[in-house]
Amino acid sequence: MNTNDDPPRGTSSRERDRRNRWRVTIWALAWAFSFAAVTLGIKKEWWSSGVTLAAVIGTALLGLATVLAYRLFLRETDELRRKIEVEALALAFGVGVFGGLSFWLLAVSGAVEVKDFAFLFVAMILTHPLAVVLGYRRYS
Amino acid sequence: MKNRLKVLRAERDWTQADLAQRLEVSRQTVNAIEIGKYDPSLPLAFRIARLFKMPIEDLFDPDTNT
Numbered sequence: 001m002n003t004n005d006d007p008p009r010g011t012s013s014r015e016r017d018r019r020n021r022w023r024v025t026i027w028a029l030a031w032a033f034s035f036a037a038v039t040l041g042i043k044k045e046w047w048s049s050g051v052t053l054a055a056v057i058g059t060a061l062l063g064l065a066t067v068l069a070y071r072l073f074l075r076e077t078d079e080l081r082r083k084i085e086v087e088a089l090a091l092a093f094g095v096g097v098f099g100g101l102s103f104w105l106l107a108v109s110g111a112v113e114v115k116d117f118a119f120l121f122v123a124m125i126l127t128h129p130l131a132v133v134l135g136y137r138r139y140s
Numbered sequence: 141m142k143n144r145l146k147v148l149r150a151e152r153d154w155t156q157a158d159l160a161q162r163l164e165v166s167r168q169t170v171n172a173i174e175i176g177k178y179d180p181s182l183p184l185a186f187r188i189a190r191l192f193k194m195p196i197e198d199l200f201d202p203d204t205n206t
Contacts, residue, residue: 139172
């Protein structure tokens with residue numbers, strides 16, 4: 001039994017966060033590897049259309065697993081970390097959607113020439129960890 | 141929102157890490173609450189009050205900013 005003088009035993013929040021972050025990292029790396037392999041496979045025409053479809057679905061499932069692992073991390077982490085992560089997600093979402101749509105308008109108007117919008121995904125992926133770091137600095 | 145967390149913690153000779161472990165939050169959360177940069181959720185505020193055995197309104201003063 002815990003008293004006020006005895007800190008709670010068992011899995012600490014730090015251990016739990018480490019475990020959950022590790023899960024997110026593993027799934028994200030698996031997704032990234034699968035995404036790269038499938039992209040290369042499609043470009044080089046390694047597989048038949050049936051195998052390609054299965055590979056795309058497999059990659060999407062790995063992405064879903066990454067999202068679910070991240071959701072578990074958000075649910076179980078302590079509340080300040082959750083706030084920082086959610087604020088970072090909001091910023092990354094804003095960069096992707098509003099930055100992307102602004103750029104799209106520029107492309108439609110002919111002000112800029114754009115071949116694809118893949119850089120937007122890169123911008124979102126980079127914005128999130130940067131916003132997390134800035135969030136930790138803001139609250140410390 | 142001003143609070144007495146730092147004083148109460150010091151009275152018990154606890155570090156921020158000690159308090160964080162008792163509240164099952166991160167040390168950063170304890171630090172952010174103490175310096176007034178973060179207001180805890182209602183469940184966490186109740187946990188703090190229970191730990192220090194005092195009413196929430198004796199711990200937190202919503203009318204002042206730090």
